[in-house]
Amino acid sequence: xxxxxxxxATLAKRDRVLARLAEVLPAQALIRDEAERRxxxxxxxxxxxxxxxxxxxxxxxxxxxxxxxxxxEERVPVVPRGAGTSLAGGSLPTEDAIILGVARxxxxxxxxxxxxxxxxxxxxxxxxxTGEVESDxxxxxxxxxxxxxxxIAGNIAMNSGGAHCLKYGVTTNNLLGVTLVQMDGTxxxxxxxxxxxxxxxxxxxxxxxxxxxxxxxxxxxxILPKPEGARPVLMGFDSSEVAGxxxxxxxxxxxxxxxxEFMDRPCIRACEDFAKAGYPDCEALLxxxxxxxxxxxxxxxxxxxxxxxxxxxxxxxxxxxxDESKRIWLGRKSAFGxxxxxxxYMCLDGTIPVSSLPFVLRRIGEMSKEFGLDVANVFHAGxxxxxxxxxFDANKPGDLExxxxxxxxxxxxxxxAGGCLTGEHGVGIEKRDLMSVQFTPEDLEAQMRVxxxxxxxxxxxxxxVFPLQASATRRAA
Amino acid sequence: MRPANEEExxxxxxxxxxxxxxxxxxxxxxxxxxxxxxxxxxxxSGIGLYEPGALxxxxxxxxxxxxxxxxxxxxxxxxxxxxxxxxxxxGTEGAPTVGGMVSANASGPRRVQAGACRDSLIGVxxxxxxxxxxxxxxxxxxxxTGYDLVKLMAGAWGTxxxxxxxxxxxxxxxxxxxxLRSAAMPPQEAVTVMSRALGTPYEVNGAARDADGRVALxxxxxxxxxxxxxxxxxxxxxxxxxxxxxxxxxxxxxxxxDVTAFAGQAGDVWRISARPSDAGEIVARADCPVVMDWxxxxxxxxxxxxxxxxxxxxxxxxxxxxxxxxxxxxAALPVFQPEPAPVAALAAGLRAKFDPRGVLNPGLxx
Numbered sequence: 001x002x003x004x005x006x007x008x009a010t011l012a013k014r015d016r017v018l019a020r021l022a023e024v025l026p027a028q029a030l031i032r033d034e035a036e037r038r039x040x041x042x043x044x045x046x047x048x049x050x051x052x053x054x055x056x057x058x059x060x061x062x063x064x065x066x067x068x069x070x071x072x073e074e075r076v077p078v079v080p081r082g083a084g085t086s087l088a089g090g091s092l093p094t095e096d097a098i099i100l101g102v103a104r105x106x107x108x109x110x111x112x113x114x115x116x117x118x119x120x121x122x123x124x125x126x127x128x129x130t131g132e133v134e135s136d137x138x139x140x141x142x143x144x145x146x147x148x149x150x151x152i153a154g155n156i157a158m159n160s161g162g163a164h165c166l167k168y169g170v171t172t173n174n175l176l177g178v179t180l181v182q183m184d185g186t187x188x189x190x191x192x193x194x195x196x197x198x199x200x201x202x203x204x205x206x207x208x209x210x211x212x213x214x215x216x217x218x219x220x221x222x223i224l225p226k227p228e229g230a231r232p233v234l235m236g237f238d239s240s241e242v243a244g245x246x247x248x249x250x251x252x253x254x255x256x257x258x259x260x261e262f263m264d265r266p267c268i269r270a271c272e273d274f275a276k277a278g279y280p281d282c283e284a285l286l287x288x289x290x291x292x293x294x295x296x297x298x299x300x301x302x303x304x305x306x307x308x309x310x311x312x313x314x315x316x317x318x319x320x321x322x323d324e325s326k327r328i329w330l331g332r333k334s335a336f337g338x339x340x341x342x343x344x345y346m347c348l349d350g351t352i353p354v355s356s357l358p359f360v361l362r363r364i365g366e367m368s369k370e371f372g373l374d375v376a377n378v379f380h381a382g383x384x385x386x387x388x389x390x391x392f393d394a395n396k397p398g399d400l401e402x403x404x405x406x407x408x409x410x411x412x413x414x415x416x417a418g419g420c421l422t423g424e425h426g427v428g429i430e431k432r433d434l435m436s437v438q439f440t441p442e443d444l445e446a447q448m449r450v451x452x453x454x455x456x457x458x459x460x461x462x463x464x465v466f467p468l469q470a471s472a473t474r475r476a477a
Numbered sequence: 478m479r480p481a482n483e484e485e486x487x488x489x490x491x492x493x494x495x496x497x498x499x500x501x502x503x504x505x506x507x508x509x510x511x512x513x514x515x516x517x518x519x520x521x522s523g524i525g526l527y528e529p530g531a532l533x534x535x536x537x538x539x540x541x542x543x544x545x546x547x548x549x550x551x552x553x554x555x556x557x558x559x560x561x562x563x564x565x566x567x568g569t570e571g572a573p574t575v576g577g578m579v580s581a582n583a584s585g586p587r588r589v590q591a592g593a594c595r596d597s598l599i600g601v602x603x604x605x606x607x608x609x610x611x612x613x614x615x616x617x618x619x620x621x622t623g624y625d626l627v628k629l630m631a632g633a634w635g636t637x638x639x640x641x642x643x644x645x646x647x648x649x650x651x652x653x654x655x656x657l658r659s660a661a662m663p664p665q666e667a668v669t670v671m672s673r674a675l676g677t678p679y680e681v682n683g684a685a686r687d688a689d690g691r692v693a694l695x696x697x698x699x700x701x702x703x704x705x706x707x708x709x710x711x712x713x714x715x716x717x718x719x720x721x722x723x724x725x726x727x728x729x730x731x732x733x734x735d736v737t738a739f740a741g742q743a744g745d746v747w748r749i750s751a752r753p754s755d756a757g758e759i760v761a762r763a764d765c766p767v768v769m770d771w772x773x774x775x776x777x778x779x780x781x782x783x784x785x786x787x788x789x790x791x792x793x794x795x796x797x798x799x800x801x802x803x804x805x806x807x808a809a810l811p812v813f814q815p816e817p818a819p820v821a822a823l824a825a826g827l828r829a830k831f832d833p834r835g836v837l838n839p840g841l842x843x
Contacts, residue, residue, distance in 0.1 A: 112754065113672075113676060114668075114669070114672035114673075114676070114753065114754050115672070115752050115753050115754050116672075116675060116676065137676070137678070138676075158621060159621045159625070161619050161621075165619065169592060169596060170619065170621075172596075172625065172628065173592050173596045182819070186819045187819075188817070188819045188820050188823070189817075189820075190820070192752070192794050192795065193752040193794065194750045194751050194752055194774060194794065194795040194796070195588060195589075195593070195750060195771055195774045195775070196582065196584070196588075196593055196632070196750050197632060198750070198796035198798065198813050198814040198816065199813055199814075199816055199820070199821075199824050199842060200629060200632070200633055200637075200823075200824050200827060201582070201595060201628045201629055201631060201632055201633075202629075202820065202823060202824070203628075204595060204625055204627075204628025204629060204631070205624065205625060205626070205628060205629050207625065207628075208621050208624065208625045209624055209625075225675075225676050225677055225678045226678060227678050228678045248530035248531070249530070251529075251530055251531070251532055251649075252529050252530050252552075253649075254553055254649035254650070254651070254652070255649075256648065256649060292702065293705060293709075295701070295705065296698075296699075296701075296702050296705065299699060299701060299702065300699075351617040351618075351619045351620055352617065353528065353531050353533065353616060353617055354528075354530060354531040355528050355530060355531050380619070383617070383618045383619045384531070384617050384618070384619070385617075385619040418615070418616055418617070419615065419617045419620075420615050420617055420620045420622040421622045422620075422621050422622050423617070423619035423620060423621065424619055424621055425621070426621055427621075427622060427623065431622070435622070435623065438615075438622055438623075439612075439622075439623065440612075442609050442610065442611055443611055443612055443613065443623075444623070445609075446605065446609075446611040446613070446626060446831070447613075447623050447624040447626065449830040449831070450624050450626070450629075450827065450830070451624075452826075452830065453823060453826035453827055453830055454823065454826075465623065465624075
């Protein structure tokens, strides 16, 4: 993975740029010291690091606008950062870039139950949004695994999903409005608390644009009434194919579970060792969760288990208590942590049509042998969003490169199967150079033209999303 | 012009020397009148792929919506967003197409729960104003690979590209539906009741106030579930409610969806998108017959011909679109809410990039 070389002319401007930034920011909002900058040299894709020129942590939209205006005038690249939990390297800086973090902007600006919205500054964490409205019986639906730490800013940048989006959709389906600061410092309001756009859906365009079109400082989010109850059922099968067929049958039967999660044997074992969730030792595990009143849950789970029985499950266990439900989910939600306990791993994020699940899993198994690296699979089966975890040894020379090559092959397989490179983590730097597998040059050109409109000088997070070669002339201009 | 496939469409757009009027079924005659050569999409028709087990559909943009709905119904599935049929309201004829529906981002009462058309649209193929074929999104429901041009195309009224293919996320048709209906009540009170209903855990997926002032609330699900939720909702809200079950409930919501109350009635029709809690005040300022949907978030207003309702409403948080009006009115008043200068500049910038020669429905959106 390459990053563009720092522009010496930009580096030479460092003192002047920092002096100008110091004029518009409080002292604590401008980080120049090398040791402190070090904390921003990477995000959750820790394999790549780079020390940024400086870090700014503005406290208001006006300060964000000042910073961007100055950087625009000085032609200094800016890399926006939420909580730094990107698995795709979305906030990896270059040496000649300023990191603009929204971590100090965490205020809740408005909660309106009748309109079912909350307006927040985007540095707030995903879980804190739900925390704000929970006692009144509401929640914010998108629930990425990192929800304790990740910021709404990053959720919007990557259009984050989560386990429950089969029913509730992803970030873009739950985002009603944003305050967007453009690279030249212009502040625009897109959307609001109403439910659709006049004119073009610029809000939809900004969501998932990986911090390349502007910096989102405030957001209006849709909140939903909490269901009366929810309960998972755990099913074990002796092959992934059978589990996949069961998922398809459940969906066809007209039940819409709120989540259908899949784990394969390596993942089940790791999670069981880590979280003691009581998972059976089998080839494939499904966690299916439904919502409603107790009676409604009974009825839906009745139907689901009836379907599951037709597929000869080796284990079929309805949660009997709140505590058991929590443990079932704890196992799944700690999957990444559990794998991290065993080894270094790389987490992929391709999506495939649900119907190709058995084929893709079989191919991944074959490829695992070819590359000599183990893979554990955990994913959102209802929507086909896969998270193969490739295990490798970071201390072994060449292992990271081998792992990346294997990962690239898996993602190409996802595209071949009719799916895509990334379902919820974003492209960042990780999948950047694979974009041409999924898109023609014309497809990419159409997307880059959007950036030309919002950020004509390509200063915002410029080395992301698009293959470096494809964006080279624009970044150089 | 009527291209038979995407290649032909591309060639025709590339060869265009003047404005093109892009037309699906011609049932959604909204926007500033455009003069130009007709480009009909009816040839780009047919269901390319339908996987009921994956809840996904890929379909040619010129496909009649009725054909799609019939295919989905055969598998007990549907488009989640309950697209409006505008024929009755606008007095148009013809068969609504998938591309027209997407270009209008047509979304009905279920918007409050299941999202708008743009939320179920997961992939597009289109030909931009230079004749270039572009694809975006795909046929999987979770996809954040690159920019989301899919959303951009939904509701762009064919001004950024001519859609050739659309992919959707689907939902199963629930076993049963039923509604509660109140006696007539004033707008503000209706919004309060609808907000309370939408704030319950009973998954109300329709909340409207009809032209006669009656509030209707819909629940869908398995039979026993609908009975339970309806009772629980009635209990939570208190007051007197009439139950409307099955086919009668479906008819009720078709009427709300298509705003049939204003079909064949004299006057212009405006569509106002607002914060529900502002709706009472907006209806008071409009001072004309209204239908409220989306719990008050969507207001259909039928007012005197030629009236600049937007000016009379003054500033509010949301926007107003002139949906039905004479050609003269639509030429005289901005059909879409004028946007603040920096937002308008972004829109103009996108138009210049996607349709540099200005041949796709030029001027339709103002």
